[in-house]
Amino acid sequence: MGEARLAPLAENNAIICGVRRACPVCGGTAADTLFDNRIAPTAGYDFSTPIVRCKSCDSAYASCTLQAEDLNRYYTSLSKYDSFSKNNDISGLDRERAQLAATFLAPIVNSVSSALDVGCSTGVLLNDLREAGVREVHGIDPAVNASSTAKALFDVAVSQAQAETYDGYGHFDLVCLMAVLEHLLDPGRLLRDIGRQLRPGARLLIEVPDAGAFDRPGDGRPMEAFGEFSNEHINFLSITDVRRLALMAGLEVERWQTWRIAGGAPGMFVLLRRAVAVAGAGAELPSTASGSSFSRLSSGESLQNYLTRSRSGMEDIERRLAAVCRGRVLVYGAGNHTGRLLMQSPTLARADVLAVLDRNQHLHGSRVGACSILPPAALNDFPPVPVIISTFNARREIHSSLRAVSAQPLVLLYD
Ligand SMILES: [Zn+2]
CATH class of the missing domain: 3.40.50.720 (NAD(P)-binding Rossmann-like Domain)
Structure with missing residues (x-):
């Protein structure tokens, strides 16, 4: 197997996942191991970690991660997105995902005059939102060259900033967190920060891989074996998990939908707003927008099937x-x-x-x-x-x- 061949690298001081994590959704520390996600070190970073499932709330997550400063350095220095020099460099998948988000937001876009995209990479979503009528669009991204890339590709203003320390969320009608929460050591903390800053009537769009649908890429299409367990993804959230995190941030689910695109893994859009009075955990989850019938509310069964299909893949x-x-x-x-x-x-x-x-x-x-x-x-x-x-x-x-x-x-x- 690969271990023998790779052993010398580990001795060369690759930065490894040495920090043990509690459940990012409920804080529980008891968990069952689902899968040993071993990944060869890349550019000196070794992201190998067990993938586990919380015994208290059932959410799945990577139980070991890099130190926060190492993760920041990784995202700041090794992002693939900020080296794009032309429009054609953006993958079909990223374009399609941005268009799906704009479509999901269409029912409310008339009430949005300013939007912030957090971790905006090339600015492709902001460009789509501007074309849909949003007058003021702004992005933040930790990658060094994201600002110049987004300016060159779409003439969109992007500042280099970390989501966790940004304090301007209150300036916008719509804040977008596309492909962000699955990367964060503490996704609940960011939601609470945004929830505190979000102005009345403003909304938060979340997009994450849908852990309730990992096993259903659909239509007999091929599936990337263990592909959901990438080095960068450390939280595997179902709608139930997102909702639990949102409630703790004073936010409630206004609408949600699972999506999938040809050749891509299933993702989920969730539109959040400030929770009304004491709706709280007792309130019903809104039924899904059309197209979500292949998602499950929690990830347990989905993950078991996903692992079985991945092994065969x-x-x-x-x-x-x-x-x-x-x-x-x-x-x-x-x-x-x-x-x-x-x-x-x-x-x-x-x-x-x-x-x-x-x-x-x-x-x-x-x-x-x-x-x-x-x-x-x-x-x-x-x-x-x-x-x-x-x-x-x-x-x-x-x-x-x-x-x-x-x-x-x-x-x-x-x-
Ligand atoms: Zn938990």
């Missing part, structure tokens, strides 16, 4: 890798997918990986596992060996872009 990938890993190979993608395969695929761990190619310039010159990360342009410097496309969401885009510039044999692991 890994066996399929292992067979595909065994067919091509007979000598030297190249790998495209330095993200979680590769980090996971290097630890969990005996075949890839044994293979002679010449290099890993990735377009995130912050990673060039560093390593994933024992493999060097190089820019995609290096592809044609290598002899003709199989190039394993090790990513799920962007696999087709990458396949066609590589096809256009290289005659190297390309290997897809899905479809």
Whole structure:
């Protein structure tokens, strides 16, 4: 297995997940382990952690994390989004997700004249909101170059800031937390901070992976085995978990909906507002907007099914890798997918990986596992060996872009 090969790196002082966590939803400390999420260190960060389920409230989470300052440094220095130089660099998935959010917000957008997107990356959502009629749009993001990227791509104003220390939430009619809560050490604290600052009548949009639907990518489409357990996601929230966190922040669910897009994992939009009087925990959860029938209210059953399907998916990938890993190979993608395969695929761990190619310039010159990360342009410097496309969401885009510039044999692991 991969451990032997990767052992030297751990001794090289990779920053590891050394902080034990209590349940981010209820604070409970008793939990059952669901899955040992081992990921090869990338650029010196080792995110390996057990994924556990709280015995008190049933929410699932990563039970070990990096220190807060290491996490901040990781997000500040290694973000893939702020190296985008042109509109086409934004993935189809990110575009579609932003459009779905704008559609979900359509019933209230007329009452919104100012919007803040927290962790806005390229500014794609703010651009969509502005096109939907929101006059004032602003973003915050911890990544160093997010501001210049968003300015160049969409002419949107973005400040470099951490969500947890930002104090301007009260200036906006709508605050968007897209793909934020699943990353935070203490998601409840951010919600309480925002809840305190949110002005009367203002709303908070939350978007997170829907842990109540992890096992239902839908329609027999392929699913990325263990893909929900990425290095960056440490909270796995169902609507019940989001609602519990919201109530503790004085917020209530106005509307919610699960969404899924072709080739992507299921996500969930939740629109929150200040809780009216003492509605509190006794109030009914609003029924879902249409399209949410495949979500469950809590994540227990979903996670069990998801793990079963993921194990079977890994066996399929292992067979595909065994067919091509007979000598030297190249790998495209330095993200979680590769980090996971290097630890969990005996075949890839044994293979002679010449290099890993990735377009995130912050990673060039560093390593994933024992493999060097190089820019995609290096592809044609290598002899003709199989190039394993090790990513799920962007696999087709990458396949066609590589096809256009290289005659190297390309290997897809899905479809
Ligand atoms: Zn709990």
